[in-house]
Amino acid sequence: MADCSAAAAPGPGDGKRRQFGSRFLSDPGRVFHHNAWDGVQWSAEQAAAAARKVEENSAQRVRRELQVDYEINAHKYWDDFYKIHENGFFKDRHWLFTEFPELRPSQKQNHLKDLLSEDKSEILECRSSEVGAGLITGEQHVRSSDSIRFLEKTVTQKLSDLQLSADGFPGSSATYRILEVGCGVGNTVFPILQTNNDPGLFVYCCDFSSTAIDLLQANSAYDPSRCLAFVHDLCDEEKSYPVPENTLDIIIFIFVLSAVVPDKMQNAINRLSRLLKPGGMILLRDYGRHDMAQLRFKKGQCLSDNFYVRGDGTRVYFFTQDELDTLFTTAGLEKVQNLVDRRLQVNRGKQLTMYRVWIQCKYRKPPLPGTG
Structure with a gap:
């Protein structure tokens, strides 16, 4: 699955990228001096206008028979997406190591x-x-x-x-295991493999789209000795993951959970939480309520509250912090981080401003007693 954030940030070593919330717009007259501003506060009028826009574009729902089609043929819509865009749609997410230092090699x-x-x-x-x-x-x-x-x-x-x-499963002798769910063509996986040279690292990555996995495996940076890519539907409760429970250190969701039908999210998170080691964490970044992408939808594209279908048949949900907190804590995880990233993106060439709302979360499986 894919995200539409287009978060093309400088790499981890150039000193330009810091964690979100560090570049503030104190002078509105300087709005076009940078391509993004962090921690943007919305006025009451702006928040009310966003709420009205959502109410307006949610008034007309997609017909039930079409909703069934979008669910049954979801894999086809994502396959078509990757056949069209292949691996040229997104930039590699080097910003991950700033927001999620857990993905870097430990000391x-x-x-x-x-x-x-x-x-x-x-x-x-x-x-x-x-x-x-x-x-x-x-x-x-x-x-x-x-x-x-x-x-x-x-x-x-x-x-x-x-x-x-080794007996058991691929990567069974690894000392640090990462799983990315909804890996797309590898824009998260490859920066991890290139940055983290720990010989004990093993990365698992899966996607709903077989086309995406084919493209990822065809990439020259794909290393089957350190990575296993496979097709998987995280909502399919009959299909198991290639690792046993209590074996993963990190699970990554980057603009992926939002593509899942809301009433299937909880079971998907429950299953994944069981794969984590005690002390292991889920890292998530996804769309927040009233993000620009939600406000741009037209009437007739709403499937259910805050859940929409794009023109290409792929779907997207827009979260609140409380919704995500409920999903993870119900699965037995404890909150480490749950933040809203309100960002003002700027098109300096066209003199346009775009308000993005993303949510970033870290939830941990409770460690065993006495282990910290």
Whole structure:
């Protein structure tokens, strides 16, 4: 599944992107000086106008027989979406590591990486000193360095092969497991794999659309030794996930839960919460009530309260914080974060302003007693 946020933010290392709520518009005359402003406060008049617009575009509902079609053929509409847009619709979400630092390598993982780098450096330094002493030739040194790299790659592949073939499930020997639900063509998965070099990491990713999974697996960045992509309908209670309960550290929802029929959301969250380890977390970012996208819908596109169908047949729901809190706490999770991101996006070329409302959540499975 896909999002329409188009959140093209600078990468994690360029110092330009900070967590939302850090760039405030204090002077309305400077609104077109940046392409986005955080923490925008709505006036009472603006909030009332948004409520009237929603009431207006919700007055006429989609006919029942068409609603049934949108549900039965939901996979077809998403397949068609990806056949049209392929992998050129969204930017890779490097902003994830600012908003969700849980996806970065831990300090322990970084320390291990540093130790491995130091060991490799010592080996190369020894080889270099041997070259200087005339014990081995420069050509032999180059071949030796190549051999080290080849050995590293071989060992890593062997460990990955063992991990994939171990008894139980793919990634069973991993020490940190992430699942993205509604992965699309990999705009979240690939930044994670490229940024987090922890050898114990394994990423699972699934999508409703087989076309999306085909595109993801065809990407040159897809690494089956560290990632398993599969087609899955999170609302299908008869179809199990490829991991047992209590095994995942992180589950990611990025503009995905909103595509689910509201009365199926709770069961989907309940099933996913059982996959989390004690202390594991669900990370979510999705559409908030009265987002610009909701206000733009015309009469006749409303399926039910705050649930709409787009022109391409895909559907979207607009949440409140309380609704999401109820979904997660009912599933036995405890709140870590539940924030509204009210953002003013600006088209400086056309001198247009667009008000976005997104919700960001983190909910944790209670840790075992005595583990913190």
